[in-house]
Amino acid sequence: MYLLPFLYFSSMHTSCKSCGKAISGNYCSNCGEKVVTPKERTFLFQLGKIVNAITFADTKMLQTLWLVIRRPGRLSSDYAEGKRVPYSSPLALFFIGNLIYFLMPMLETFNTTLDVQMHGMPYGAITTKAVENRIERENISMEEFTSEYNVASTSNAKLLLIFMVFFMVPAYAILCHRKGIYFADHFVMSLELSIYNIFVNTIFFGLLLFPVVFLFRLSGTDITPYLNDRLITIVVLISLIYFLYSSMRNMYGWNAAGALVRSFLIIAWLVVSLIAYRLTLFWASFYMV
Ligand SMILES: [Zn+2]
Numbered sequence: 001m002y003l004l005p006f007l008y009f010s011s012m013h014t015s016c017k018s019c020g021k022a023i024s025g026n027y028c029s030n031c032g033e034k035v036v037t038p039k040e041r042t043f044l045f046q047l048g049k050i051v052n053a054i055t056f057a058d059t060k061m062l063q064t065l066w067l068v069i070r071r072p073g074r075l076s077s078d079y080a081e082g083k084r085v086p087y088s089s090p091l092a093l094f095f096i097g098n099l100i101y102f103l104m105p106m107l108e109t110f111n112t113t114l115d116v117q118m119h120g121m122p123y124g125a126i127t128t129k130a131v132e133n134r135i136e137r138e139n140i141s142m143e144e145f146t147s148e149y150n151v152a153s154t155s156n157a158k159l160l161l162i163f164m165v166f167f168m169v170p171a172y173a174i175l176c177h178r179k180g181i182y183f184a185d186h187f188v189m190s191l192e193l194s195i196y197n198i199f200v201n202t203i204f205f206g207l208l209l210f211p212v213v214f215l216f217r218l219s220g221t222d223i224t225p226y227l228n229d230r231l232i233t234i235v236v237l238i239s240l241i242y243f244l245y246s247s248m249r250n251m252y253g254w255n256a257a258g259a260l261v262r263s264f265l266i267i268a269w270l271v272v273s274l275i276a277y278r279l280t281l282f283w284a285s286f287y288m289v
Pocket residue numbers: 016017018019020021028029030031032033
């Protein structure tokens with residue numbers, strides 16, 4: 001039923017719209033141009049595609065995401081080998097994740113409060129001094145500054161996931177240098193890591209907090225004081241080791257020892273990047289207040 005008008009239409013076009021070569025089938029065998037049917041040109045069809053992508057009615061996207069979670073590194077290795085049609089584009093998945101993340105104000109996994117910036121980071125002495133000078137000079141209270149700072153920091157922090165893709169490409173390229181694996185392959189691997197970070201470490205864990213806090217409250221315990229930076233860091237770290245170790249095996253084919261050593265080196269790289277990121281986040285938010 002669906003195919004009939006399609007066949008009728010494509011049989012009317014015997015040459016490619018882009019390169020002019022003769023076409024048999026739905027795609028041009030010379031340049032890859034797709035034969036566009038009148039149905040695909042309607043507004044409703046295009047709208048449906050966008051709605052599908054955003055609401056995850058698109059099963060290809062869900063299956064790709066599930067593969068990233070279940071078998072880390074497999075998407076990148078299949079992509080590198082040229083097996084791409086079964087999956088949705090990692091870049092599209094990455095941006096959908098970012099969109100969800102930006103639209104959900106309660107997700108703050110990667111945010112850093114002023115308290116942590118002043119007392120929980122190796123550069124704490126510098127930030128503490130800067131804040132003290134600032135509140136003295138402008139004659140404002142610490143509470144005033146803190147609340148304004150945290151608002152600025154929350155929105156700035158959401159950019160971390162985009163920067164992280166670029167942080168990670170050189171790490172993979174250096175640590176996982178192998179013949180036949182190109183820079184673009186490491187880029188897809190970094191994208192896959194970021195997809196995992198957004199959907200699992202940020203969206204899933206972030207949303208999981210609410211029912212967990214609620215259930216504990218029902219039983220009479222308030223666990224919010226324990227949900228501090230350190231606990232979240234530990235949970236994210238364990239989840240990251242799982243992803244990194246599996247992706248080292250699946251994407252680069254390292255043996256168990258090689259995969260483990262490289263996972264920890266990547267974590268070390270991440271920690272250094274994170275400290276540099278948090279310091280940048282501090283100054284950016286500090287001057288925005
Ligand atoms: Zn063509």
